[in-house]
Amino acid sequence: MHKLRIVGISGNVKAPSRTSALVASVLRRIESELGLPGRHIDLAVSAPALFRALRADQLDEEGAEIVRTVESADVLIVGSPVYRASYSGAFKHLFDLVHYEALIGKPVILAATGGTPLHGLMIDHQLRPLFSFFKALPLPTSVYALESEFDSYAVASSDIQKRIRAAVRELELILPHAKTLALSRAEEQSRLTA
Structure with a gap:
C-alpha cells in the first residue's frame, strides 16, 4: 500500500500569512503524532500559476501539477483567511479547477483565520458546503484562529493548539477508512495501467 498523501492548502494571497502558519501547524501536528509528512501548497506562491487558466484544460504544467497534487491527496488540510464573509478568490x-469527483470520501480538516469571532462562522457556512459538494468528509472539529492568537505569524494560543490536536485525533480515527480508499484507488489504477 502506498504512503498516505497529506496536502495542506493555504488560501492566503500574501506572505507572511497567519493562515499559512495555521495550516503549517496542523501539518506539523499530523507529522509528529501520526508520522505522516505532508506537502504545503501556499497560494501566495502558487496562485499565479493557477490564474493563467480559467479552466482545467487550459492549465500549463505548473498549474496542472498543483491541481493533480490536490486531486491525488488522501487527506486535505484547507485554510483560508476570511475575506468578505467567505474564502479567498x-x-x-x-477548487474550480479540481475535478468534481476527485475528492470523494477524502477526510478534510477545515481551518480559517479572521479578525473577529463572528468570522468563524465562515467555516460552517462556506467551507463545509464546498467540501460537501465534492462529497469529501470534512471532520467535525474545525480550527478558527483570530489575529490576536498569533505571535509573529506563529500560533500562540493554547486553545488553538487544543483544537488542532482534537482535529488530528479525529483524523486518526478516520484514517483506517482513508487507507482503505487509498488502497482501492491504487489497485484500480494498477488494473487500468496493466
Whole structure:
C-alpha cells in the first residue's frame, strides 16, 4: 500500500500569512503524532500559476501539477483567511479547477483565520458546503484562529493548539477508512495501467 498523501492548502494571497502558519501547524501536528509528512501548497506562491487558466484544460504544467497534487491527496488540510464573509478568490479558483469527483470520501480538516469571532462562522457556512459538494468528509472539529492568537505569524494560543490536536485525533480515527480508499484507488489504477 502506498504512503498516505497529506496536502495542506493555504488560501492566503500574501506572505507572511497567519493562515499559512495555521495550516503549517496542523501539518506539523499530523507529522509528529501520526508520522505522516505532508506537502504545503501556499497560494501566495502558487496562485499565479493557477490564474493563467480559467479552466482545467487550459492549465500549463505548473498549474496542472498543483491541481493533480490536490486531486491525488488522501487527506486535505484547507485554510483560508476570511475575506468578505467567505474564502479567498484564489482558494475558490483552485477548487474550480479540481475535478468534481476527485475528492470523494477524502477526510478534510477545515481551518480559517479572521479578525473577529463572528468570522468563524465562515467555516460552517462556506467551507463545509464546498467540501460537501465534492462529497469529501470534512471532520467535525474545525480550527478558527483570530489575529490576536498569533505571535509573529506563529500560533500562540493554547486553545488553538487544543483544537488542532482534537482535529488530528479525529483524523486518526478516520484514517483506517482513508487507507482503505487509498488502497482501492491504487489497485484500480494498477488494473487500468496493466
